[in-house]
Amino acid sequence: MGLSARETAVQILHDIEEQGAFSNLALKKALWEQKQLDQRDKNLVTALVYGTEKHKLTIDHMIEEASNRRISRITSWTLAILRAGIFQIMYLDKVPSFAAVNESVELSKTKEDGKASGFVNGVLRKVVRSKETWDDKALPAHLRYSVPKKLFDFVLSFYGEEWTEAFFASSLEEAPMTLRCNTWNTDKNALKTRLALEGVEAWDGLYASQCLHTRGLQQIALMSSYRDGDFIIQDEGAMLSVEMLGVERGHLVLDMCAAPGGKTTHMAEHAGLTGRVVARDIHEHKLQLIEDNATRLGLHNILVELHDGLKELEEEDQGKYDRVLLDAPCSGLGILRRKPDIKYHLSPKKFHELVQMQKRMILHGFDALKPGGTMVYTTCTVNPRENSQVVEYLLRERPEAGLDKNGLPESIQSLMGKDGYIQLWPHVHHTDGFFMAKITKKEES
Known part of the structure; x- marks a missing residue:
């Protein structure tokens, strides 16, 4: 029996931290191995991994505040569970806080002889209680956008405060899904029509002549338009x-x-x-x-x-x-x-x-x-x-x-x-x- 979506996400986050794995490669490998996960589960794993990584420094600040313990003193499995749990509580509205806490505690019981389950429960419940009064604007800018201070200051030295903050704020957003129409096979209008039949909404890009922006593009490898070479995913x-x-x-x-x-x-x-x-x-x-x-x-x-x-x-x-x-x-x-x-x-x-x-x-x-x-x-x-x-x-x-x-x-x-x-x-x-x-x-x- 394979891992659940949350177990898979925590496994990936652990590997990123412990083995220095790249998030995109670790995610791709795990989703290929965990064949029992359906598309909804895969979407959740992807959201948990990328979301937790994007907000990692902010989340670590919350962990230290709630636990009175430095990140370096928390074991790698417990840290991965806490990070994923706090991301769900603070940034994933579709996941109820109580569910995020309970799932995280149950998961912690399967790691490190379950010794950290009480600690995980206490930290996450404290984060839930503080959620309503949480104000990230009170944080230093680099922590607000989860950027190492030296890197934030480096970009700041070229572009100034307002531009630097806007840039790093955008780094926390979801990237658009765009594709390039293969003009050897088709044209943009024909591709739009074909995509619509496959449940994908598409509209012209802002600048590039062959670009289409999309909504609803999933399981790309199974799409006939993709297999037939009508497009390639590209920014x-x-x-x-x-x-x-x-x-x-x-x-x-x-x-x-x-x-x-x-x-x-x-x-x-x-x-x-x-x-x-x-x-x-x-x-x-x-x-x-x-x-x-x-x-x-x-x-x-x-x-x-x-x-x-x-x-x-x-x-x-x-x-x-x-x-x-x-x-x-x-x-x-x-x-x-x-x-x-x-x-x-x-x-x-x-x-x-x-x-x-x-x-x-x-x-x-x-x-x-x-x-x-x-x-x-x-x-x-x-x-x-x-x-x-x-x-x-x-x-x-x-x-x-x-x-x-x-x-x-x-x-x-x-x-x-x-x-x-x-x-x-x-x-x-x-x-x-x-x-x-x-x-x-x-x-x-």
Whole structure:
């Protein structure tokens, strides 16, 4: 007999804390293993894991207040049970508080010889009693939004208090479910009609030409429209980086960090039968994801290669490509709604290492461009040191590089700042927090 939904969620939260597992990967693994869970249970597990991770520091503050005990003195299983219980009490209106308490206490009886069940009961009941008078506005801002103080202050140093708070507040919200219409198979109107027949409401995106926002999208792998390759799940901001690149039919394109293949397949649509996308990634196990997506979408103009973008370019790659996309490894601050545990693992050392990687990779990407070619440098972060400062480094190191501020679709042009960069924000543009810069290589004289 498998685990219940709440047991599964607590198991995942325990593994995240004890083993350093990533929430999205731990969740995917657990839902695959616990085959007895129906879709409603899976939805609850997902809500508990992501919700608890998003609010973890705020919840830990409540635990310490209610228990007069530091988090470091609470065992890992008890802590996972308390966190999940408090998330249900404070943030999940559809779960009655008494049910959250009782379920948590019963679960604690199965862990660590049941020694902590009285402690769990006492802490959760105290939280329930204080719920009506709880005011998170009395907390320091970093605790209110469950962000490590050093990270909060880091973002604050660039953007000021009001903007920083709005940004981190948006990181606690649910991310929109958007998809990209595969124009090799269908068009947006036909896809909307087909989705409606499958119980999914869809409407046009705000910026990207192939984007649809959706409501009611569940069990995607079972949908005939998905299996037939009519769409791929992708954030609207990710689509914009490809539209900015301006891939045309017949182009030879390099995608330097391609997995899982969302942008690769988008570029392949635009390159057409006479073009080709070379899709590279450093992780061998991720190459299959690119191939699977390409096959499902019916795209056969993609060449998948194992390659480390940090290594010096082979001579045959120098000046070879019409278009280059570098979706660089980054801190991921723009996708905290989707991967909340990112914020708990960032450090000054990590930021520094990422910037050094990005600087090497942007030079390699630019060197792979033909004269007259175009490159887009993009990240899913809002950190200027990983974004504009990396592009400015390239412009200093390569005199033939230029920032291209023109010739963009109107919807993209309107997003561009005076500095020539695009920075998307979840709380403003309702996309993930993407940065984009369009760079050209001068024609040889």
